[in-house]
Amino acid sequence: MRINPRFIDKIVKIGLNAQAFFTVGILVTIVAIIFFKGSPYLNMEFIFSSPEDMGRHGGIFSTIVGTVFLVLLSIFVATPLGVGTAIFLTEYTKESWFTKTIRFGVESLAGIPSILYGLFGFIFFVIKLRMGWSLMAGVLTITIMILPTIIRTSEEAIKAVPRNLRIVSYSLSATKWETVTKVVLPSAGPGILTGIMLSVGRAVGETAAVIFTMGSSLRLPTSLMDSGRTMAVHFYILAREGISMEKAYATALVLVLSILCINIIAYYIMNRVTSKYS
Amino acid sequence: MIKKAFTKEHFVKWVLIAFALSSLLFLFLIFIFILAEGLPLFHKIGLKNIIFGFKWAPTKGSFGIFPMIVSSFLVTFGALVIGAPLGLSCAIYLSEYSGKKLKLFLKPALELLAGIPSVVYGFLGVIYIVPLVRNYFGGPGFSILATSVILGVMILPTVISISFDSLMSVPKTYREGSFAMGATKWQTIYKVIIPAARSGILASFILGMGRAIGETMAVIMVAGNALKIPTSVLDPLRTLTSNIALELAYATGDHRLGLFSTGVVLLVIIMALNYIANFAIKRRVLK
Amino acid sequence: MDIKIRIEELRLSFGKAEILKGINIDVYKNRITGFMGPAGSGKSTLISIVNRMIDFEENAEITGKVSIDGEDILGGKIDDVQLRRRVGTVFAVPIPLPRSIYDNIAYGPRLKNRNERRELRPLIVESLKKAYLWDEVKDRLGSSALKLSGGQQQRLCLARTLALEPEIILLDEPCSGLDPISTAKIEEALNELKKDYTIILVSNNTKQIARITDYAAFFYMGTLIEYSPTEKLFTNPSERKTEDYIQGKFG
Numbered sequence: 001m002r003i004n005p006r007f008i009d010k011i012v013k014i015g016l017n018a019q020a021f022f023t024v025g026i027l028v029t030i031v032a033i034i035f036f037k038g039s040p041y042l043n044m045e046f047i048f049s050s051p052e053d054m055g056r057h058g059g060i061f062s063t064i065v066g067t068v069f070l071v072l073l074s075i076f077v078a079t080p081l082g083v084g085t086a087i088f089l090t091e092y093t094k095e096s097w098f099t100k101t102i103r104f105g106v107e108s109l110a111g112i113p114s115i116l117y118g119l120f121g122f123i124f125f126v127i128k129l130r131m132g133w134s135l136m137a138g139v140l141t142i143t144i145m146i147l148p149t150i151i152r153t154s155e156e157a158i159k160a161v162p163r164n165l166r167i168v169s170y171s172l173s174a175t176k177w178e179t180v181t182k183v184v185l186p187s188a189g190p191g192i193l194t195g196i197m198l199s200v201g202r203a204v205g206e207t208a209a210v211i212f213t214m215g216s217s218l219r220l221p222t223s224l225m226d227s228g229r230t231m232a233v234h235f236y237i238l239a240r241e242g243i244s245m246e247k248a249y250a251t252a253l254v255l256v257l258s259i260l261c262i263n264i265i266a267y268y269i270m271n272r273v274t275s276k277y278s
Numbered sequence: 279m280i281k282k283a284f285t286k287e288h289f290v291k292w293v294l295i296a297f298a299l300s301s302l303l304f305l306f307l308i309f310i311f312i313l314a315e316g317l318p319l320f321h322k323i324g325l326k327n328i329i330f331g332f333k334w335a336p337t338k339g340s341f342g343i344f345p346m347i348v349s350s351f352l353v354t355f356g357a358l359v360i361g362a363p364l365g366l367s368c369a370i371y372l373s374e375y376s377g378k379k380l381k382l383f384l385k386p387a388l389e390l391l392a393g394i395p396s397v398v399y400g401f402l403g404v405i406y407i408v409p410l411v412r413n414y415f416g417g418p419g420f421s422i423l424a425t426s427v428i429l430g431v432m433i434l435p436t437v438i439s440i441s442f443d444s445l446m447s448v449p450k451t452y453r454e455g456s457f458a459m460g461a462t463k464w465q466t467i468y469k470v471i472i473p474a475a476r477s478g479i480l481a482s483f484i485l486g487m488g489r490a491i492g493e494t495m496a497v498i499m500v501a502g503n504a505l506k507i508p509t510s511v512l513d514p515l516r517t518l519t520s521n522i523a524l525e526l527a528y529a530t531g532d533h534r535l536g537l538f539s540t541g542v543v544l545l546v547i548i549m550a551l552n553y554i555a556n557f558a559i560k561r562r563v564l565k
Numbered sequence: 566m567d568i569k570i571r572i573e574e575l576r577l578s579f580g581k582a583e584i585l586k587g588i589n590i591d592v593y594k595n596r597i598t599g600f601m602g603p604a605g606s607g608k609s610t611l612i613s614i615v616n617r618m619i620d621f622e623e624n625a626e627i628t629g630k631v632s633i634d635g636e637d638i639l640g641g642k643i644d645d646v647q648l649r650r651r652v653g654t655v656f657a658v659p660i661p662l663p664r665s666i667y668d669n670i671a672y673g674p675r676l677k678n679r680n681e682r683r684e685l686r687p688l689i690v691e692s693l694k695k696a697y698l699w700d701e702v703k704d705r706l707g708s709s710a711l712k713l714s715g716g717q718q719q720r721l722c723l724a725r726t727l728a729l730e731p732e733i734i735l736l737d738e739p740c741s742g743l744d745p746i747s748t749a750k751i752e753e754a755l756n757e758l759k760k761d762y763t764i765i766l767v768s769n770n771t772k773q774i775a776r777i778t779d780y781a782a783f784f785y786m787g788t789l790i791e792y793s794p795t796e797k798l799f800t801n802p803s804e805r806k807t808e809d810y811i812q813g814k815f816g
Contacts, residue, residue: 009462019367084297105305111552113492120308168660172673173649177290205395208494239401259393
């Protein structure tokens with residue numbers, strides 16, 4: 001018996017609809033759980049006071065500081081390095097074994113799981129280079145982790161700038177570097193910034209690479225050699241050790257909200273500058 | 279052509295070369311180090327004994343990681359079973375059935391889903407999924423089943439976005455031609471569009487696998503910690519990633535080297551998966 | 566009549582392909598000289614040597630001499646960046662920079678460190694006037710250059726070049742794709758400009774060459790076929806090929 005294809009069509013449409021709905025439902029559920037279970041405990045005091053009694057009491061201030069320091073410093077190191085490399089690859093050389101090797105490195109590193117960064121960072125920075133669990137070890141590890149993303153997105157963004165604009169700049173007596181800084185980078189800016197925001201988001205949520213390099217001290221980090229805790233690490237410890245469900249949910253909420261904000265900012269940057277050019 | 283005096287331009291070029299070299303150094307440092315630390319043990323104990331060894335007791339000289347390799351693959355396949363069909367369906371829905379407005383709304387939603395840290399997934403898994411499994415199916419709850427569910431959800435963004443891109447890049451003319459011949463929407467999707475996008479879809483699955491097999495934090499929280507090869511989906515397990523994460527802090531000497539060897543195996547598997555995925559994509563481009 | 570640009574035995578090849586096969590030509594000061602010929606004749610390549618934009622192409626092998634005011638620009642003593650301040654170029658497709666009209670024109674002068682508002686603004690106004698664009702944009706110098714029409718954008722490109730206060734202006738098919746009114750405006754501007762600048766106009770449009778140039782050079786497949794005052798070339802060409810081209814028998 002042949003089933004009417006139109007009938008199958010309708011069933012499929014309903015089925016796909018349902019699955020899409022289900023998937024969105026998963027996202028909504030996750031965010032809702034965190035929101036409803038976490039927001040009762042989220043207040044100014046939570047944000048601005050540091051954890052006490054291993055996190056049973058107090059807030060997450062020192063972990064927020066830890067996260068901010070780690071991410072900002074990593075971006076500070078990785079961005080010039082990554083964007084500079086991208087500029088070099090696109091504007092200053094032709095394809096050669098050197099450029100191919102860098103690209104190979106970038107592609108290969110893209111899929112390395114964070115635990116391997118943690119493994120590497122722990123043995124190399126913390127132990128062999130004797131940095132101990134420290135902000136410095138964490139920053140160096142995270143920098144290596146986000147470097148491929150920044151190189152890749154910067155290169156794409158720079159390549160997307162039309163060749164014509166460079167020609168015009170040169171014909172108006174600009175040098176290569178002037179052309180890069182006054183024409184190419186401004187045009188590639190949004191793309192590059194998006195790559196940076198992506199990396200920020202990743203670093204904020206990163207746990208495995210951070211806990212083994214920056215450590216998990218509850219103190220507020222005041223120098224590069226201090227250990228510290230990021231929000232993600234703090235959350236993990238709260239959850240694993242079952243210290244405080246309420247604080248855990250609240251921390252998770254702060255984490256998710258931060259990432260949401262980062263995504264919104266990235267989105268805004270992309271849109272705002274694209275409209276400027278239309 | 280012309281020799282210019284040493285100028286700012288030269289200075290800039292050399293600074294950029296220095297940056298590129300530094301990047302190269304950083305990029306390869308991690309490879310070289312992991313390989314340098316991980317390979318000696320293979321030499322000392324023997325490749326077969328490690329990869330096919332059944333017992334992991336590093337303080338007693340036993341470095342068998344076979345159960346963990348099996349466990350890693352089991353949860354990865356489990357993640358695919360859950361995430362691939364669901365992800366592909368969503369991708370199809372997004373590309374073929376939804377209008378511009380919906381696409382605009384769902385893209386950031388996907389990115390948000392992808393941005394949620396793995397520890398949060400693990401946490402929710404422990405609180406909700408593990409008890410669910412324990413109460414409805416039996417066993418300790420920490421199981422292949424629970425882990426696969428969590429990992430399946432975590433790889434959804436990867437599968438959906440790459441499959442979506444792949445489906446969207448099928449030329450409009452394919453669809454139009456099919457409709458012109460009287461096919462229904464589903465027939466068109468099934469017989470024309472999916473085959474055309476198949477290498478991209480396949481690539482999305484493989485990359486999803488790569489993500490699942492490398493996942494650590496969520497897995498630690500829901501997989502339990504059993505060193506045996508699991509025999510049912512309700513059994514607890516330990517993956518390659520968990521192995522490293524759980525013992526890194528206190529491992530010394532050969533034990534530590536054993537963790538590096540675990541790392542090397544993991545690295546090889548993931549690079550193989552990445553390579554396959556890229557190969558699958560390249561075939562599409564060549565077509 | 567002074568010679569501004571002297572080209573002697575100029576040859577250019579890309580690998581095995583010979584693009585320019587020994588060009589000898591003198592371009593006169595304060596005149597509009599037209600380079601015409603069918604596609605592929607080498608005229609655009611020729612001017613890319615005059616403004617040294619050819620430097621950005623790898624694999625180009627060049628022999629011969631190009632002198633501006635007696636100085637060889639290929640020899641190795643002249644800096645290409647400095648040269649492009651003396652030789653301005655307008656391309657076939659208008660390419661405004663993604664910024665305001667004011668900033669577009671100011672781009673060149675600012676590179677020369679003409680940063681002061683006092684100096685910069687009159688220069689910009691002057692350039693826009695010379696390009697016959699001032700009246701249309703004087704109220705909106707701060708608005709994006711991308712919002713201008715095609716003809717206005719091309720005049721913007723001309724003004725941008727003028728702001729650098731060059732001696733020579735090269736235009737490569739500047740009116741291709743522009744409507745007749747915009748074309749007329751640009752031609753009018755060029756007619757005024759030749760009093761102060763040396764102008765080379767590359768075009769495949771023989772009628773345009775006939776309209777506004779003082780001297781005309783006909784190129785074919787990398788060779789200069791004929792070069793003489795425009796009126797003579799069009800009314801009494803010496804070469805058969807020139808005549809055929811003008812009459813449209815090929816192109």
